[in-house]
Amino acid sequence: MTNGTIKAWYLVHKWTSLICTAFLLMLCLTGLPLIFHEEIDKALGESKVLPAMPGVPNHDLDQMLAAAKRLYPGERPLFLSFDDDRPVVNITTGPTARATRKEMHITPMDLRTAKPVGEIDEGGVMGFILRLHVDMFLSLPGELFLGFMGFLFCVATVSGVVLYAPFMRKLDFGTMRWSKSRRVRWLDMHNMLGIVTLAWVMVVGLTGVINTLSDPLVNVWRSDQLAKLTAPYQGLPPVPVARFGSVQAAVDTAKAAAPGTTPQFIAFPGVRFTSEHHFAVWLRGATPATKQIHTPALIDAQTGKLTAMAHMPWYMLALRLSQPLHFGDYGAMPLKILWALLDIGAIVILGSGLYLWIGRRAGSIEARIREVRSGAALAPVAAE
Amino acid sequence: MKQVRLKPGHKTALAIFAVPMLLALLSTIGLIVGLLGDGWEDVLAWIGLAAPVAAAFWAWQRRR
Numbered sequence: 001m002t003n004g005t006i007k008a009w010y011l012v013h014k015w016t017s018l019i020c021t022a023f024l025l026m027l028c029l030t031g032l033p034l035i036f037h038e039e040i041d042k043a044l045g046e047s048k049v050l051p052a053m054p055g056v057p058n059h060d061l062d063q064m065l066a067a068a069k070r071l072y073p074g075e076r077p078l079f080l081s082f083d084d085d086r087p088v089v090n091i092t093t094g095p096t097a098r099a100t101r102k103e104m105h106i107t108p109m110d111l112r113t114a115k116p117v118g119e120i121d122e123g124g125v126m127g128f129i130l131r132l133h134v135d136m137f138l139s140l141p142g143e144l145f146l147g148f149m150g151f152l153f154c155v156a157t158v159s160g161v162v163l164y165a166p167f168m169r170k171l172d173f174g175t176m177r178w179s180k181s182r183r184v185r186w187l188d189m190h191n192m193l194g195i196v197t198l199a200w201v202m203v204v205g206l207t208g209v210i211n212t213l214s215d216p217l218v219n220v221w222r223s224d225q226l227a228k229l230t231a232p233y234q235g236l237p238p239v240p241v242a243r244f245g246s247v248q249a250a251v252d253t254a255k256a257a258a259p260g261t262t263p264q265f266i267a268f269p270g271v272r273f274t275s276e277h278h279f280a281v282w283l284r285g286a287t288p289a290t291k292q293i294h295t296p297a298l299i300d301a302q303t304g305k306l307t308a309m310a311h312m313p314w315y316m317l318a319l320r321l322s323q324p325l326h327f328g329d330y331g332a333m334p335l336k337i338l339w340a341l342l343d344i345g346a347i348v349i350l351g352s353g354l355y356l357w358i359g360r361r362a363g364s365i366e367a368r369i370r371e372v373r374s375g376a377a378l379a380p381v382a383a384e
Numbered sequence: 385m386k387q388v389r390l391k392p393g394h395k396t397a398l399a400i401f402a403v404p405m406l407l408a409l410l411s412t413i414g415l416i417v418g419l420l421g422d423g424w425e426d427v428l429a430w431i432g433l434a435a436p437v438a439a440a441f442w443a444w445q446r447r448r
Contacts, residue, residue: 164400164404165397165400165401168395168400169394169395169400170394170395173400173402173403173404173443174403174439174442174443174446175443176443176444176446176447176448177447177448178447178448179448192440192443193440195404195407196404196407196436196439196440196443197436197440198404198407198408198411198436199407199408199409199411199412199415199436200411200415200433200436203411203412203415287419287420287421287422288418288419288420288421288422289419289420321419324419325415325419330418330419330422330426330429331418331426331429331430332422332426334426334430335418335426335429335430335433338430338433338434338437339433341437342433342436342437345436345437345440
C-alpha cells in the first residue's frame with residue numbers, strides 16, 4: 001500500500017469518524033439498556049402482565065368487536081392488532097373510515113374476558129431512551145439524520161479495516177502493547193476491538209440504517225401492492241359497515257390459506273391499508289425470521305372468500321429482517337448478553353478513536369501515516 | 385520527509401486477515417442461524433457471537 005493510498009483512507013477514516021462519533025456514542029449508550037428493555041420494564045413494574053387463566057378459552061373476534069362497539073356506540077371498526085406476548089387484541093374504532101388519529105379510540109381488550117385492559121406504557125424512562133435512540137424526538141427527519149450518521153459509521157468502519165492492514169504488517173493478531181506509551185496502548189485496543197467486532201458492528205450498523213427507512217418504505221409498499229391486488233374491484237360501490245361479514249371467519253380463511261401463520265394486524269374495509277371491499281389480514285410466521293415476514297391476505301368483506309394473497313418484495317424482506325438483526329432479541333438471554341458485550345466493545349472503539357484524535361501530537365499528516373505504516377513502532381513517542 | 389523503510393518479511397494480507405476473517409465468518413453464521421429458529425439455532429448463534437467476544441478477552445489477558 002503506497003503512502004498516497006494510506007493517506008486517502010486515513011482521511012476518510014478521520015472525517016467520517018469525527019462527524020458520526022458523538023451520535024454513535026449516544027446510539028450505543030442508549031442501545032445498551034434497550035437490549036434489556038423487557039427485563040427492565042418488568043423490574044420497573046411498567047409491563048402490564050395479565051394474570052394467567054388456565055383453561056379459559058379466548059372469545060372469538062366478532063364477540064370482541066361487539067364488546068368494543070358497546071364501549072363506543074356509533075363508531076365503526078377500523079383496525080385490529082395483536083400484542084406479542086399477552087392475549088390481547090387492540091381494537092381501533094372511529095366515527096368514519098378515514099377518521100384522524102385524534103378521533104380514533106384504541107382499546108386493548110383481554111381475549112379471555114372481553115374486557116378492556118391497560119395500554120402498554122410507551123412513556124417512562126425506557127420510552128424516553130427509545131425515542132432518543134430512534135429519532136432524538138425529531139420524528140422522520142431525526143430518524144433519517146441518524147440513518148445518515150449510521151451510514152458514515154459504516155464507511156468509517158470499512159476505512160478502519162483498510163488501515164488495519166498496513167498497521168498490522170509486523171504485528172501478530174491481538175497484539176496489545178500495554179507497557180508502551182498510552183497512545184500505543186489505545187491504538188492497539190482500538191485496532192483489536194475494531195477488527196474482532198467487525199462483522200457484528202457492520203450488521204448492526206447497516207440494519208440500523210435500513211430501519212431508519214422503515215416508515216417511508218412501508219407506506220409505499222402497502223399502497224403500491226394494495227392497488228395491484230384490488231384492481232378488479234375498482235369502481236364498485238363501497239361495502240357499507242352493516243354488510244361486513246364475520247372478521248373471525250376472514251381470519252380463519254386467511255390462516256387456512258397460509259398454514260403456520262398468525263394474524264398480526266387486520267384492516268377493515270375502507271381504511272388505509274385495504275380496499276373498500278376487503279378485510280386485509282396481515283399474517284406472520286412463527287420463527288424469528290418468518291415472524292418478520294408479513295403476508296397480507298385480502299378477504300372479500302361480503303362473501304368471506306379469499307381474493308388474493310401477496311408476498312413481500314425483496315426490499316420489504318430486507319427491512320423486516322433488519323429489525324431482529326438490529327435489536328438482538330431473537331436468541332434469548334445469552335444472545336442479549338453477547339449483544340451488550342459487543343455494544344460495550346463498540347463504545348470503547350468510539351471512545352478510544354476520539355481519544356486518539358484529541359491526543360494526537362502536533363505534526364503533519366505524514367506523521368500519522370508513518371504511525372499507521374509502522375504499526376505505531378516508528379511514531380514519535382513523547383514521554384507520558 | 386524521511387522515508388520509512390520496512391525490512392522485508394512482513395506479513396501478507398492473507399496472514400493479517402486470517403483470524404479476523406474467521407471471526408467475521410463465525411459472527412455472521414451466528415447472526416443468521418439464530419434467525420431461523422428458537423432451539424439449537426439459538427445455541428449456534430451464541431457460539432458464533434461468543435467467538436469475537438472470546439477473542440477480545442484472549443487479547444486482553446495476554447497484553448504486555
